[in-house]
Amino acid sequence: MAPELAKFYEEYWPCEMALDHAGKFYKKARQERFEVVKAFMACKLKEGESVFPHVQNMQRYAEQLHKLNVSFDDxxxxxxxxxxxxxTYDQFILTYHLNNMETALTELHNLLQTIESWMKKNHASNATNAPVLSIVYGKWKKRKASS
Incomplete structure (x- = not known):
């Protein structure tokens, strides 16, 4: 223990010292948890930005919350x-939900990168011009759009 802390706690019983520490650290952990949740919920990908750093950033927030013992699933x-x-990703999201996909966050990350590269290659500026994408067991296939 640091000399300053030892001097501060020299009149305390061990159980009082433990309670004091627990109270201080609980407040700090609660505040940190609030800040991480706030930042996690505020993440929004802007049109034209790359999906890669965005999803990585969100993965980091999820990992931080797991370290802070916040229980939520993938x-x-x-x-x-x-x-x-x-x-612009609405068609992908709809297809993802319609296919009842169960993927890990890393698999979703890979799917989003693939879709992003396809969208850039084909210059799909909005979801109405994009063809329907079919996702089957973790793979994606381009279907011809019906006219």
Whole structure:
């Protein structure tokens, strides 16, 4: 223990010292948890920005929350990532939900990167011009759009 702390706690019983520490650290952990949740919920991908750093950033927030003993499953993290995407990804999100996909966050990250590269390659500026994408067992296939 640091000399300053030892001097501060020299009149305390061990159980009083433990309670004092627990109270101080609980407040700090609660505040940190609030800040991480706030930042996690505020993440929104802007049109034209790359999905790679965005999803990585959201993965870091999810990992921080796990370290702070916040219990939520991967499905909630995936829902938060999907909710943070701009309208150009609406067709992907719809297809993802229609296929009842169960993927890990890293698999979703890979799917989003693939879709992003396809959108850039084909210059799809909005969801109405984009063809329907079919996702089957973790793989995606391009279907011809019906006219």
């Amino acid at each position: 499905e909630l993290a995936i829902d938060m990532v999907l909710n943070s995407l701009p309208p």
